[in-house]
Amino acid sequence: MNEKINIGVIGLGHWGPNHIRVFNNFHDTKVLAVSDINPECLRRAADLFPSIQIESDYKNILKCKDIHAVIIATPTSTHYQLTKEAILAGKHVLCEKPLCQSSKQASELIKLSKERKIILMIGYIFLYNSGIKKIKTLLDEGDFGDIYYLSSTRTNLGPVRKDVNAAIDLAVHDISIFNWLLESVPYYVSAHGASYLQSGIQDVVFINLRYPNNVLANIEVSWLNPKKARQMTLVANKKMLTWDDLNLNSPVAIYDKGANVVSTSADYGNFLHISMWEGDVRLPKVEVEEPLKSQNYHFIQSIKSKEPVFWEDKFTYGVTKVLESINRSLNEYGKLVEIA
Known part of the structure; x- marks a missing residue:
């Protein structure tokens, strides 16, 4: 055409x-x-x-x-x-x-x-956000090693919707980000929420997800919060990073930090013998685009x-399946729901 x-x-x-x-x-x-x-x-x-x-x-x-x-x-x-x-x-x-x-x-x-x-x-x-695209590139390069867990916060005071809860309105962003970065769909989800402003529509939701390779993810969303936040933390065995969408100058920060178990010997009592390292914090250049x-x-x-769109079919079905499972878990008071 x-x-x-x-x-x-x-x-x-x-x-x-x-x-x-x-x-x-x-x-x-x-x-x-x-x-x-x-x-x-x-x-x-x-x-x-x-x-x-x-x-x-x-x-x-x-x-x-x-x-x-x-x-x-x-x-x-x-x-x-x-x-x-x-x-x-x-x-x-x-x-x-x-x-x-x-x-x-x-x-x-x-x-x-x-x-x-x-x-x-x-x-x-x-998925078209410059910071998230940069993170995807960094992960694909392999320098972070095995991902342990991700956590995200997406909050603000309003706007409040009447047709869907805060998870469907807000967490869909974080789920799409997580699924894209991890190139997978979670196995399980558990969600807790509460409806303070209108009956039956959760204003605040806390979501736990378990992805393949034992990757844990946590999402907090709310439209009843004094602070506007769009943030994510990713922890891997070689490096860690944070993303702050409201930081226009340096949305992505890479931390050369980590910990390895040296010994589980009883000589250390109730404590593990851990080797920790703490190197530089790098702020990669992120090209600004709408x-x-x-x-x-x-x-x-x-x-x-x-x-x-090369990822659209399976990707959209996967995101929708997770949202559907979140609603089911919310309706069953945080029940662990398998995402088949």
């Missing part, structure tokens, strides 16, 4: 206008139409983007033969139905995370997109080449 790719955007909340801005800055794409059920969002879009067609009914976008692809930036609870309709209408789809909360629905949509030869991409925006721009460029290139 060499001609300009025309885009329709469904959903004009936070992400919709950002997608419009990014696509309209590409030389080979153009946003033709946008849709939202909120009249105020439509009025705002008309003021900001006067040349774009405004639709109160998203079905008009799906019916438009001039539109090649759609962006679905609506509440999570609507993703499955809108994505399915878009695929059936022959539109390539970039859907904001998560695709859905059911692995059965995810499997259905993935299968349908393959049958219809449609590019289906999910907005795992942090994740949304990189993600959307990848989407367009996939459409042009007619090649699916």
Whole structure:
């Protein structure tokens, strides 16, 4: 496909206008139409983007033969139905995370997109984050050795959602990051949470995951926290690192630190004989780039080449399966759930 790719955007909340801005800055794409059920969002879009067609009914976008692809930036609870309709209408789809909360629905949509030869991409925006990409490169180089565990914190005071809990809204980022860095899906998950602001929707969730090779992971998410944080710690047997997305100058720090067991002899009583080392802290250069721009460029290139996003199918199913298992564990008061 060499001609300009025309885009329709469904959903004009936070992400919709950002997608419009990014696509309209590409030389080979153009946003033709946008849709939202909120009249105020439509009025705002008309003021900001006067040349774009405004639709109160998203079905008009799906019916438009001039539109090649759609962006679905609506509440999570609507993703499955809108994505399915878009695929059936022959539109390539970039859907904001998560695709859905059911692995059965995810499997259905993935299968349908393959049958219809449609590019289906999910907005795992942090896989295009410069710091996370740098960490992936570092791990692939092998200098860190065997990974022991990862922990992440993603908190803020709001925004509070009404359709999904904090795990589905926030932890999906950390799960996608962990699954990508480890190139695997966890075996087990256990999650505890509490609903303080609205009944039945957890505002704070603590998640424990067990990955292959005995890798442990922990995630804390909350939209009821005084401190905004997007942080991760990774501990391996040769090196350690931290990532702080709010540190724009040096988001990644590499620590030449570690510990080895020298002896388990009873001569040391209740203590292990440990050899510890503490070397330099290195702050690698991280090129600054807008994740949304990189993600959307990848989407367009996939459409042009007619090649699916290389990790999308199994990856999306895996992320959805973990989210589904987290909800099950939350509903069963922290029960350990096997991710089959």
